[in-house]
Amino acid sequence: MNYRHAFHAGNFADVLKHAVLALCLNHLIRKDKPARYIDTHAGTGRYDLTSDAARRSPEWQAGVARVMDASRPEAVEAALAPWLKTVRACNPDGGLSAYPGSPDIAAAILREQDRIHLCELHEADCRTLDQRYARDARIKAEQRDGYKALAALLPPRERRGLVMIDPPFEQRDEMAAMARAARAGLERWPTGTFIFWRPLKDLWACDRFDEGLAQWLLFEEGFDPEKVLRADLWVRDLESEGKLAGAGVVVVNPPHTLEADLLALLPWLCDVLKQGEGAGWRLDGALTEASVDLDTL
Template structure:
């Protein structure tokens, strides 16, 4: 599949991904006197015009972030989503009107402090130029036209010794999961205390399960991580085996904040009901993930 961000900005998959991202950033930001680094391997253009041609051709944001903002949210759901929704509102002028959707780099830049640092990689030439222009006056941000997977070798560990790495490729290649796995094996030993968020679609279920199982086995057996240091959160709005548009997506998080699983337990069932397209919509949250909890026949 080809998942160029501009065509899907603000959809249900972005909502889940960015809700998780903001919760992780907020946790890192609690130690104001200890700066941290944010590394984005596939940064895109940073912000997406919802009146632009891509968003208009595929206005998935209407059934994603727009529906979420308009919904009456339970108190606990609103608490968990507050960092995310406050950021979206702030980057739209605080008026409540949606004119653009912030990508992960814009969200991170908004939430991070003056002494924190952002390193954004984007291989697509035109997109990297657009991204660089967006952050031209922000001294915290460095943009590189570079393969983000390969960049991790020189970027890790960050000098701050604290940080978050987001791996969110467009899945333009059939073997994207393999590329992501190779990057994981090289990156985590270099910076084993960092928080990693791996986004993947639930389109090819076999590939997603193979990545999840392989990564979990390697982290537990080879890297000695405790099960609570691994978390998977997935959401699908229709049968994941159905043809056509993306049915589901989720994140695999390494070294998540200790509160993340509990927070997502409030949010995922509610988001599933909000975004469901049919009765086959669902969600899953694996905390303390092990090989036994990773089984494709759950679907």
């Protein structure tokens, strides 16, 4: 799977991923103590929806555009509010010509006392990041393998914060690489909030990652079940051919309010963003009776 993000910015997968990110960051700033945001695959920070890539694959029209145009119930509006604010900040003249990536969302929500560390291995993309945030003293961008960087960056000096692991899935073994990064990162910083994004493309590999992470955290590391939350959305039958049909996140150490927000948000997103038969969603702890035999552990 090749997920060069300029072609997919603002699609249904971004809507869910970035809504979750914004809710988690918004929760972090409720306390006065400084926090740190670490992004292992930062991309370019912001995406031009009028660019050639966006015109060739205008997935944002079936994603962020639908959300912006829809009538939103009160609970949905509250859950989307932190993310929607960042989208509007990118489009001060109204309309929808730009879309904020995760670095832009972090820059918009976090405060002067917070710090943002962006890793991007792609040379041109990292140069774009560096230029975009050159005047923001809170932000450091470096051309670096984000997985390998975690050993040096964790735990952060602030001891509060969030790690976003959102790879492009250009490598066949990406899920395994993310699993190794998950274990290494959480061993170094078990109290940090981690968001792992993954496409629902190879369902066997995806479930293996989700269940393996949850089993390790719950049964070996002693995490409480509420410390692992999975949120997935698919806009048509996952077995259908063609473009990506589903994606979602696993969040470790989520804010205590996140589950309730997503319980209000996911059914509404499913209805608004569906692209065909078989659309659906799930919200759980990544472990079910079918995925683990508790008597054997």
